[in-house]
Amino acid sequence: MAGVVAVVVMGLGVLALSVIPFGQRHYSAMVEHSAGLRVGEEVQVAGVGLGEVRGIALKGKAVKVDFTLDSSVRLGRDSSAAVKVATLLGTHFLEVTPAGDGSLPDGTIPLAHTSVPYNLQDVVEGSTRTLDDIDGPKVAASMQVLADTLRDTPDEARRAIDGVSRLSSVAAKRSDQMRRLLAGARRVTGDLADDNEEILALLKQSTLVLDELTSRREVIDRMLADSTRLATEVSGVLDDSDEELEPLMRDFTTTLDALKRQRTDITASVDGLSTMVTYFANATGNGPWMDLHVASALNDNLTCAVLGPTC
Known part of the structure; x- marks a missing residue:
């Protein structure tokens, strides 16, 4: 019986060592959306990796990102966070910027102090404004004028292409003379x-x-x-x-x-x-x-x- 208890205690100790990050503090950050950030990706302070993303969950209309940070870093009340793109392959990291006096309320960086690399709503709204600025009738009229112009030019275009073809044929037939001319010029x-x-x-x-x-x-x-x-x-x-x-x-x-x-x-x-x-x-x-x-x-x-x- 004592052996079983010892094994259980050892197992719990190993589990605690693997789960509890000694020498680190737990924080959270509220962001508009995850922007592709994943659990396990790095948390950086001034370009140095000092923590890890531990959890990502939807909370109301925002996303809560739980992360750990080295205990040597103190986050004040004005601290901020930003989701950054690390590589073109789609990896990300959470950049944390300590700022302000005191301590971070509830250990959570508020939504007003966070940013993401892009906002889907802004992209959609910007595209909508761009499309609204396009004058559909004018575009249609321009395309009609272009079509009418091209309809009257097939013969001219064909003659131009034939001229280029004949010029190419002449150049091909006189390639030997051109070669001799170039050789003489080189001499x-x-x-x-x-x-x-x-x-x-x-x-x-x-x-x-x-x-x-x-x-x-x-x-x-x-x-x-x-x-x-x-x-x-x-x-x-x-x-x-x-x-x-x-x-x-x-x-x-x-x-x-x-x-x-x-x-x-x-x-x-x-x-x-x-x-x-x-x-x-x-x-x-x-x-x-x-x-x-x-x-x-x-x-x-x-x-x-x-x-x-x-x-």
């Missing part, structure tokens, strides 16, 4: 890329030529200014009727005209080279090297569509 771009050093040297020489032309233009500008001033002064001093000085002045004027023409030619050359030199400065301004990009002659998508795996 050209490859040669330009291989001649990088020669292009760089040419640009450097163009810069030297531009500097020399600019210097010559400045010299001619000074000569023109001085000669024009001299001609003006001489004309004011000498008598225009002097037959001996007239040929000299005529030759001097011819020389000025020649200088003006040379200046015009030099200016045109400078304008032509300035663009190239600007590109050269941009290409060499990032460091002791030259940024030279030779783009393909044809679109990348077209190139890969024709060349296939070798693209």
